[in-house]
Amino acid sequence: MREWIPVSTSPKGRLVLAAVKEFGARPFEEVTVAELAAAAEVTTGALYHHFGSKLGLYAFVRDDVERRLLDRMEGAVAATGAGAGRSAAVTSAMLVGLDFAVRENFLRILGDPPPGAGPDRLAEMLARSAVPPAPLLGTVLAAAWRAALTAIAGGARPEDARAAIAALRLHAPDDELRAL
Known part of the structure; x- marks a missing residue:
């Protein structure tokens, strides 16, 4: 059973939703941390805080x-x-x-x-x-x-x-x- 379900209004949830969209449509290498943060309306620091790295976010979403x-x-x-x-x-x-x-x-x-x-x-x-x-x-x-x-x-x-x-x-x- 899943420990956490993303809530779209939280910064973490918005990052997950943005990552699903971006990584679903484009290769990992083409998606930037800045693009993910902008799409989620958070800072890049929020991405690092919640997932450690772009790869951490990718792994979570994948x-x-x-x-x-x-x-x-x-x-x-x-x-x-x-x-x-x-x-x-x-x-x-x-x-x-x-x-x-x-x-x-x-x-x-x-x-x-x-x-x-x-x-x-x-x-x-x-x-x-x-x-x-x-x-x-x-x-x-x-x-x-x-x-x-x-x-x-x-x-x-x-x-x-x-x-x-x-x-x-x-x-x-x-x-x-x-x-x-």
């Missing part, structure tokens, strides 16, 4: 956005059901996640791999969804999913990215997933 993504994707896996097969469940999860990222404009923040040496929770979730669990498959699928988001952020049509992800199912029937 964690929140990624949790929302994974909730939706895990729900899609569960909702697809055993009768449809694990390949269909994984594809469904990836499509639900793509739609969420596009709708919320989280293309950049979710299109990049997680910062640092921490775990890749998306890859782990996708690996667990395969039968039997396949860590390398999760890594490959997460990379393909992130590449689709990056392509959309670069101007590709979301429909084309959806079609590319849906095509992955054609090349990974359940028997092949079990073999991995």
Whole structure:
């Protein structure tokens, strides 16, 4: 359970909301501390006070956005059901996640791999969804999913990215997933 929920009227909450918007639409390197502070109507000192650094704010926001993504994707896996097969469940999860990222404009923040040496929770979730669990498959699928988001952020049509992800199912029937 979450310890703190940002309140949009507090300086910390406004920083989080500004960061979600900016990091969702632009790469981390292009977003400046001054821009974040100005968008939140706070000083740069407030950003450092609450998050320690731009990377600290990014990590906080990414964690929140990624949790929302994974909730939706895990729900899609569960909702697809055993009768449809694990390949269909994984594809469904990836499509639900793509739609969420596009709708919320989280293309950049979710299109990049997680910062640092921490775990890749998306890859782990996708690996667990395969039968039997396949860590390398999760890594490959997460990379393909992130590449689709990056392509959309670069101007590709979301429909084309959806079609590319849906095509992955054609090349990974359940028997092949079990073999991995």
